[in-house]
Amino acid sequence: MTFAPMWDVFRVSSDKLALCHLELMKKMNDLIRDINKYGDEQVKIHRRTKEEMVGTVEAVQAVQVQNGHLQKSKEGYHSKCSELDRLRKEGAPQKELEKAELKSKKAAESFALCIDKYNRVGGEFEQKMSESSQKFQEIEEAHLRQIKQLIKGYSHSIEDTHVRVRQVHEEFKQNVENIGIDSLIQKFAESKGTGKDRPALVGFEEYMSALPPEGGKKSRAKAFRIPGLGKRDKEPDSTDSTVTETLTRRTTFTPVTLTLMTRSPRSSTSRLDQWSAAAAVTLLPRRRS
Known part of the structure; x- marks a missing residue:
């Protein structure tokens, strides 16, 4: 078949394309393995960070408790003040007014103590949260940097594969252009031909019997x-x-x-x-x- 060399070009080009995709598959498998490994490392980092952030968790809980106390103390103080104002408007006896003033004063002192404690706990909370937030930001920046690096590796792998596929395609087109009709016919003639020299003329060859002489005796050629x-x-x-x-x-x-x-x-x-x-x-x- 005169078209056989062209099929060889197709086969070589297909093999090269298969190698390009095989190399891409290997790179993708390596990338997946790196992502899985990074995921395991992230689990360890988060577990270790959670252990380090115990103080921050306690500070958050403390400020939440103090906030509750502060709100209750504030409501109590406002209630006592409101009761004192009502008594004054109604013209209550002096004894009841003094009693209401005493309760309002104690509520005010309790409210002030709650404010001081809340502010102290709030300061610790802000410090712990600042440190934790800085730590969280560093972890997140490293995470984003690593993910971006993995995506960049994926992008480079795809780009390299496209470049190699383009090179194989250009080589295929060049090989097709280089193989002409005369070349195909010449290769076919060389593969099927028996040589460039013409065969010599055939002469008569006398038959020589391969049978042994009867009786084991040598036969003598009779004289003509x-x-x-x-x-x-x-x-x-x-x-x-x-x-x-x-x-x-x-x-x-x-x-x-x-x-x-x-x-x-x-x-x-x-x-x-x-x-x-x-x-x-x-x-x-x-x-x-």
């Missing part, structure tokens, strides 16, 4: 003998003498000549005059150079 020219044959006439002289020269006969020069089954003498004219033409010898 022209029928009718043996010692036990008749003397040839003048025509036969001419043919015999020609054939007995140093010649090389083709297999067709050897096939035609067989003894005729119709005659025991096998004379040359029994051959056909066409056979006689075929029997013409080839002179060795």
Whole structure:
């Protein structure tokens, strides 16, 4: 198939894209592992911070309690003052007025003590809350800094993957442009061809029997003998003498000549005059150079 090199380009490009996405997956797994590790560290930090903030928790509880006392003392004081004003307006006896004034004075003293205590507890509360808030801010800043770093790592991983994918795409387009039609046909011819040299002409190869000789004896090649020219044959006439002289020269006969020069089954003498004219033409010898 002449298009096979193009499929190789597709395969190489697909493998590179797969490697890009595989690398991104590894980076994402590393990022997830870092996030999980950071989450475990945050749990430890929060647990340790909670233990360190026990004083702040106590200060918050104390200021809440003192705030309740302050409000109750304030209400009591205002109630006693209101009662004294009512008695004065109604023209109550002096004894009741003095009694109401005494209660109002005690309520005022109690309210003042609650204010002092609340202010003292409030001061401690502000100090503890200031320290805790500073600690909380540092923890939150470190948290945001770490989260931002993780997000930045994610962004860089995505960006690097996009750059590598873009490079693979550009390389793919360049490879497609570089492979021309002539190049595809040339590669196909080189892959399917048998060579650039033309094969030589085929010559006749004589058959060599691979069968062993019968009886385990070496076979002797029989001497070539022209029928009718043996010692036990008749003397040839003048025509036969001419043919015999020609054939007995140093010649090389083709297999067709050897096939035609067989003894005729119709005659025991096998004379040359029994051959056909066409056979006689075929029997013409080839002179060795």
